[in-house]
Amino acid sequence: MRTQVAIVGAGPAGLLLAHLLAQGGVSSVVVETRSEEYVAARIRAGILEHSSVELLESVGLGARLRAEGDQHRGIYLQWPGERHHLDFVDLTGRSVWVYGQTELQKDLIAARTAPVHYEVSDVVLDPAAARVAFIDKSGHKRILQADFIAGCDGSFGPSRNAVPAAQKFEKVYPYSWFGILADVAPSTDELIYAWHPNGFALHSMRSETVSRLYLQVPNGTDPASWSDDRIWSELSTRLGHGQNGWKLNPGPITDKSVLPMRSYVQTPMRHDRLFLAGDAAHIVPPTGAKGLNLAIADVALLGKALIASLTERDDTLLDRYSGDAQRRVWRCTHFSWWMTTMLHTSGDPFEAELQLSQLRWVAGSRAGATGLAENYAGLPIGY
Ligand code: FAS
């Protein structure tokens, strides 16, 4: 098989890159180990930052997002007895959108801009020859010859290990997130990030009838070990049920999962004719809502660079890709670490006082609030 760009992975990075390339007249073929249904159904991110929405709209992927997504002006920061709204639009002129990653994935699949081979196995990359070997779902050995390979295969794919002598930075946090989906209307109009002595809690949502909530739990927590009652009781405590008349409305829980928290950055994001994008190159703790948005920012840069190389024989952007992408990767890695360490408790009373002081400053100072807003709503792509 022959194409211009072989894309490994059909998550948001892989499918969005295929879409951007097609818009620029460049052909691609995607190979994916999972089924289309599995990839579309994975429950993951929920927030799209301003520049992600602008990019998606600019390439014809904004219609359902605008119709079914929910534009938010900001977030609430909370600690016992206090809840403060940070208005990103007032502070930075930029907003965010609540639109589940599953919905974006469905939009990307529906756009069908490139052939996708689902349920493949034995994927082997040859970065120097720009070749991908795999077994297709009928059991046939296939060779995909391209000009370039895009490694969009997430944190467990082969691409990140196909970069010899890569420098790897990793931080594992001493806690995880227990996430639930519940068939109940959100009890808040915008997201609540809550600091509490018992641990962090987040009230997010997916629609007017589906809530998405998270609890800080010890690493290794078994989702089955928490009863629904215990989950709602702990969420009520940490989110301030009854505080200033506010109520958390419980409802039927339809999904439970525990997500370990870590930061991971690998550099460079290129080897020979292989380029990494998205979780293949970096992982952030979800506290800053950056994972999906960083994947989008990577492929926005990589798509432009590949199009310039393949249609104008200009490799300037390709040669700069890893350095340009890493600037935003480290900005988002720092912001995600900063939000995580500010909001998650460790039981250390000194640390708790520092966290509360930082929260009071961010919520009470326009400079502090603007710093959070700039990063959360997202710096311009190419920052
Ligand atoms: P993905 O992991 O989404 O996609 C990679 C694809 O490559 C997958 O479909 C995989 O099956 C495929 N693949 C793997 N190995 C392969 C191989 N050998 N050959 C071919 N294909 C292969 N981010 C947030 O912002 N907020 C959140 O709340 C949040 N929650 C998350 C919860 C979980 C459980 C996980 C794992 C991630 C979460 N994230 C969250 C981060 C997530 O949204 C990622 O940032 C986003 O999916 C990145 O997209 P991709 O880079 O495309 O990687």
Ligand code: PHB
């Ligand atoms: C989500 O809705 O899944 C979500 C929102 C904000 C975050 C993390 C996850 O910081």
